[in-house]
């Protein structure tokens with residue numbers, strides 16, 4: 001196990017910059033998830049840590065040792081890919097033991113380590129099979145088994161579950177989390193799936209356009225998103241945004257929306273009167289109420305079983321409410337609601353959070 005330190009890391013392909021300077025310190029044993037939309041540079045960052053891509057500038061240290069110039073095989077890390085990358089002509093046991101055999105590890109130790117990993121992953125009955133006789137989930141487990149037996153300093157995961165169907169993904173996600181609890185190994189996991197990021201991470205690194213937008217615990221990012229990008233990316237259905245002007249005077253502080261209607265907010269010391277802001281509220285935090293100050297037109301209702309997503313228009317703009325109260329289904333074409341003050345987020349003209 002090891003800490004991983006990334007300082008001032010930049011990457012360009014030719015003249016095209018892909019990462020604009022990443023600083024990140026990962027503690028020994030921590031589970032870090034790099035999350036962001038396609039093209040944000042998360043795989044490039046992971047591949048640089050693995051040694052599969054050169055670092056253009058900056059430094060990467062694993063267990064406090066600079067690794068920029070080290071070949072992947074000398075970095076003592078294990079990578080688990082979405083494609084599994086198993087050897088088709090080898091059995092499960094042979095696939096799992098391959099790296100140890102290469103290192104000329106003693107036979108009895110190999111047997112013991114492979115048996116341990118197989119037991120942890122529920123692979124005992126499959127050890128003699130070839131990969132083609134396994135399901136996608138079982139292959140993914142073998143890929144993890146192969147990583148575990150090496151007892152590396154860190155595990156790097158590149159979208160390992162994206163080839164699996166939704167139910168299996170959920171199951172494997174829980175298994176990876178449980179395994180991390182048992183092994184306590186430093187792990188970096190890349191995904192574009194924010195649910196995977198929320199459920200797995202000790203800390204999430206949210207990326208966009210080659211820039212780290214926020215680093216924090218899953219609930220930090222959910223409760224206090226640093227900017228509009230993180231606010232919109234984390235949470236499903238996504239946060240509602242409304243443009244307006246911040247007004248504070250006397251006993252009232254409000255954001256005046258485009259149509260002039262006021263939404264009462266807590267005062268924000270850093271904002272001047274009249275500043276343009278974006279107000280945000282999550283669909284699950286809107287309080288439906290017959291006496292509510294906000295009135296919106298109901299366009300569409302999506303019952304998900306667990307709850308109901310209501311698609312509305314508020315002053316002509318799309319707006320969503322999520323509720324588990326089924327009685328709203330009979331509520332007609334208008335919905336009244338309140339925005340609880342403590343659930344409102346305010347972002348300044350640059351899109352940064354204001355508290």
Ligand SMILES: Nc1ncnc2c1ncn2[C@@H]1O[C@H](COP(=O)(O)OP(=O)(O)OP(=O)(O)O)[C@@H](O)[C@H]1O
Pocket residue numbers: 013018036037038039040041042043044045192
């Ligand atoms: N070998 C390469 N040569 C040129 N550009 C590249 C190369 N590899 C990646 N890029 C570009 O770098 C950017 C970041 O790619 P990267 O694969 O890291 O994104 P990502 O966030 O992992 O996206 P995805 O989820 O789609 O894999 C993209 O714009 C991509 O087109």
